[in-house]
Amino acid sequence: MRFEQRMFARLKFLEKLAELSENAFENFFQDLMCALYPDFVDVRTHGNLGDLGADGLTLHDRQLYACYAPSTFDASAIELKFKSDLQKAINKRSGQFDTFVFVHNDMRGTHPEIAAMLAEAQRAHKPLNIEIMGRRRLWQKIMKLDLAEVEDLLGCPIPITDSIYGIGMEDLEPLLDHLKTATVSPDPLHRIPQVSEEKLDYNELDGDSRESLVKAMKSTHLIDEYYDLRIMEIQRKEVAEGFRIYYQQVREAWTAAEDILWQLEMYVLGNMRHDPRTHRAAQVILAYFFERCDIFEQPPADWRPSTTSGDAT
Structure with missing residues (x-):
């Protein structure tokens, strides 16, 4: 669909x-x-x-x-x-x-x-x-x-229309609101783990998409704080499972990494244009579930990037 x-x-x-x-x-x-x-x-x-x-x-x-x-x-x-x-x-x-x-x-x-x-x-x-x-x-x-x-x-047909949806996954709306009010800016002391760098290479994420994800990874700690303070482990697991299922469906229909990332962003935000703060918050959410291995593929243990892979910023 x-x-x-x-x-x-x-x-x-x-x-x-x-x-x-x-x-x-x-x-x-x-x-x-x-x-x-x-x-x-x-x-x-x-x-x-x-x-x-x-x-x-x-x-x-x-x-x-x-x-x-x-x-x-x-x-x-x-x-x-x-x-x-x-x-x-x-x-x-x-x-x-x-x-x-x-x-x-x-x-x-x-x-x-x-x-x-x-x-x-x-x-x-x-x-x-x-x-x-x-x-x-x-x-x-x-x-x-x-x-x-x-x-x-x-019990009803599911039509193909060009309807506009402001939020793709309303369960994420409170988290989006929290991130928008928090200081979603890169933490200069937060280093991107090596596994994330390899995963970016393996999934052929480069250019602006890679740069946005890497920048957002330095704010993913805000999501852990959000769930931990509210004792919402069940909801975190449910949201993660939703991302896994949706990613698997998107991967069957799209092959290019940037297209898959675009579809996942719509899963968070819908297909309506949003202000920059909301867009940055969505990028942090995607980076968080990327790091947790809920979306995109984990490279095999013996995989090594080629010399032509993009460099993280």
């Missing part, structure tokens, strides 16, 4: 998610997972057996999924259902799964009480893994589908 198609599909997904609750949300989730994974087993309620604490299982990854999508949020009710489903799954499906995934429809993210409940469950049931899947991870799953599958899942 083109960038504009992805943004249109994302808007339709968010509209649909806002309307889905209870069985409708569960059916949507099962349709999505069945389209993605041949080994996904969608578990339906059956008579007195119920669903034995599961709405779905992936046989290869050994993950069990349980959906929580009430029409009206009630932390106490969700906690009771979660504990009941988890205990039923442990008692009735012992040996079938290693990870219990809490799938929810809360557009605002995970409620603090629910997050605390999940953390406590993780401590109480080691070595079982407890994970969360909300709108960000659901959208990341949808991004892996082809156009026809997305249209079928969302």
